[in-house]
Amino acid sequence: MAVKIKIRSSKWYEGLDNASHRSYLRAVGFSDEDFSKPLMAVVAAWSEIGPCNYHTLELAKYVKEGVKEAGGVALTAPTIVVNDGINMGTPGMRYSLISRDLIADSIEAQLNSHGVDGWVGIGGCDKTQPGIMMAMVRLNLPAVYLYGGTAEAGWLGEQELTVEDVFEAVGAVSAGKMTEEDLRRYEYEVFPTYGTCQGLFTANTMAMLGEALGLSLLGSASPPATTGRRRAYAVESGRALLRVAELGIRPRHIVTYDAIYNAAVTLFATAGSTNAILHLLAIAHEAGVSFTLKDFDEISKKVPVIAALRPAGPYAMQDLDRIGGVPRILKKLYKAGLLRPEAVTVEGEPLGKLLDRWQPPAVPESGILYDVEKPYKPYSGIRILWGNLAPNGAVMKIGAAGALRFEGKALPFDDEAEAFKAVTRGEVKPGHVVVIRYVGPKGAPGMPEMLKVTAAIVGAGLGESVALVTDGRFSGATRGIMVGHVAPEAAVGGPIALVQQGDRVVIDGEAGLLKLDVPDEELERRRKSWSPPKPNYAGGLLAKYAALVQQADKGAVTTPSPLYVDY
Numbered sequence: 001m002a003v004k005i006k007i008r009s010s011k012w013y014e015g016l017d018n019a020s021h022r023s024y025l026r027a028v029g030f031s032d033e034d035f036s037k038p039l040m041a042v043v044a045a046w047s048e049i050g051p052c053n054y055h056t057l058e059l060a061k062y063v064k065e066g067v068k069e070a071g072g073v074a075l076t077a078p079t080i081v082v083n084d085g086i087n088m089g090t091p092g093m094r095y096s097l098i099s100r101d102l103i104a105d106s107i108e109a110q111l112n113s114h115g116v117d118g119w120v121g122i123g124g125c126d127k128t129q130p131g132i133m134m135a136m137v138r139l140n141l142p143a144v145y146l147y148g149g150t151a152e153a154g155w156l157g158e159q160e161l162t163v164e165d166v167f168e169a170v171g172a173v174s175a176g177k178m179t180e181e182d183l184r185r186y187e188y189e190v191f192p193t194y195g196t197c198q199g200l201f202t203a204n205t206m207a208m209l210g211e212a213l214g215l216s217l218l219g220s221a222s223p224p225a226t227t228g229r230r231r232a233y234a235v236e237s238g239r240a241l242l243r244v245a246e247l248g249i250r251p252r253h254i255v256t257y258d259a260i261y262n263a264a265v266t267l268f269a270t271a272g273s274t275n276a277i278l279h280l281l282a283i284a285h286e287a288g289v290s291f292t293l294k295d296f297d298e299i300s301k302k303v304p305v306i307a308a309l310r311p312a313g314p315y316a317m318q319d320l321d322r323i324g325g326v327p328r329i330l331k332k333l334y335k336a337g338l339l340r341p342e343a344v345t346v347e348g349e350p351l352g353k354l355l356d357r358w359q360p361p362a363v364p365e366s367g368i369l370y371d372v373e374k375p376y377k378p379y380s381g382i383r384i385l386w387g388n389l390a391p392n393g394a395v396m397k398i399g400a401a402g403a404l405r406f407e408g409k410a411l412p413f414d415d416e417a418e419a420f421k422a423v424t425r426g427e428v429k430p431g432h433v434v435v436i437r438y439v440g441p442k443g444a445p446g447m448p449e450m451l452k453v454t455a456a457i458v459g460a461g462l463g464e465s466v467a468l469v470t471d472g473r474f475s476g477a478t479r480g481i482m483v484g485h486v487a488p489e490a491a492v493g494g495p496i497a498l499v500q501q502g503d504r505v506v507i508d509g510e511a512g513l514l515k516l517d518v519p520d521e522e523l524e525r526r527r528k529s530w531s532p533p534k535p536n537y538a539g540g541l542l543a544k545y546a547a548l549v550q551q552a553d554k555g556a557v558t559t560p561s562p563l564y565v566d567y
């Protein structure tokens with residue numbers, strides 16, 4: 001059967017009955033010829049609030065050029081951005097994860113309303129990317145993902161700055177280890193250009209995984225936002241959309257178990273953001289692929305870290321770009337037999353075939369990348385834990401010193417702000433396990449990231465002597481001994497709600513264990529006196545989200561099952 005590129009726009013825009021529909025597009029410049037072409041959308045997550053997605057409307061123009069050259073017609077249709085750097089540590093952070101699902105929903109509503117035949121999604125800041133990828137598999141129309149690109153790193157003399165430095169400097173000033181004047185210099189110098197946060201934090205992690213999943217063009221994740229190569233990838237993504245549509249390849253052909261497997265391997269091999277686990281679970285859910293924390297657990301045990309990118313190492317995304325970008329990582333993993341090369345990509349060919357052809361630039365790896373056989377670190381940067389403190393799982397970020405095991409005394413807080421104050425007042429001491437709860441998907445709601453607290457801990461010089469356990473999330477810029485995504489969360493009666501000050505907590509990445517060292521009878525006694533808290537919000541989006549959202553081990557999704565698609 002011939003592949004249809006005009007998959008459904010004819011139903012909206014052809015025939016006498018649809019004259020009124022056509023008149024709306026004639027009003028924005030459509031000709032008769034335009035109506036004969038496949039109708040494509042360019043969904044730019046766009047906002048001037050912050051540098052991350054500042055330029056995506058500009059990139060959309062280049063994508064449209066590529067679509068036009070390849071024989072289609074394209075219209076730009078923006079979606080929202082929630083900036084995770086600006087809302088960090090504020091009540092606004094509750095909207096961060098929520099915005100991921102809101103973006104996916106808004107794209108579904110917008111593209112399904114107007115009968116487009118395919119689309120290119122342009123993401124930038126953290127949640128815009130998984131939101132777009134979720135919509136790609138949910139709608140299952142021909143689609144290509146394009147990243148808006150990283151900001152360039154700032155410089156203070158010889159020191160390469162990323163935004164992680166500014167967050168940690170706040171903690172260092174509170175601890176008397178840095179002057180306010182130095183902090184101000186960081187603030188001014190850290191973002192010399194627009195684009196996303198510069199390390200392998202959540203945004204750059206998700207962009208990298210776009211390539212590993214096969215949803216974006218190979219090599220398109222690393223060029224900084226301001227480069228000509230980024231604009232060239234935008235044009236090429238427009239052309240690729242028409243190509244992939246002609247081939248009849250849809251996002252659900254691409255996002256299979258094998259593709260998510262490849263993304264998980266890449267995530268662990270680079271010590272990328274723990275948020276990616278949540279997002280990959282959600283993307284798998286939308287695609288109808290069964291991929292669980294158990295799968296992540298198995299993969300995490302066989303992959304070492306081969307990239308020295310921040311926060312695990314000293315380098316920024318622009319440094320990786322200089323030596324060939326994400327394909328250089330993927331090729332190493334592929335050659336070591338760690339990837340599933342048959343996974344199909346948006347380029348119409350399997351990942352292995354693309355990597356066979358790809359040649360690294362003739363520049364040394366300069367300590368930015370390592371070989372699988374001689375890795376940067378012998379273990380993956382993330383582990384999955386279970387135990388009586390997280391019966392349905394938790395995600396551990398391993399600290400820079402590589403300690404896989406930590407035992408300490410619990411210091412519980414029902415609120416992130418209180419925990420932050422305790423760190424800055426010097427109440428958190430070596431050997432403490434700071435527990436921040438009631439900040440899960442339903443509780444906060446929206447699983448806020450704890451970067452302000454984790455950066456304050458590191459800034460106070462406690463990064464390797466204090467651990468943090470939470471039913472919330474971590475920023476990709478977080479480092480230290482961190483356990484998040486604890487499921488079930490406190491707000492639904494998860495055991496994390498029962499922790500009391502001084503309880504012994506055991507974190508063991510090697511054994512995959514998160515244990516509250518308290519007898520079962522005592523926990524039962526505490527449970528009897530526990531009652532669910534009043535929801536934080538009675539109305540608005542936060543209340544709607546809290547009513548719908550599932551737990552972290554299910555990707556904190558809000559849709560009951562994948563959308564059945566029949567085009």
Ligand code: FES
Binds near residue numbers: 052083124196203
């Ligand atoms: Fe947007 Fe970091 S705040 S990528």
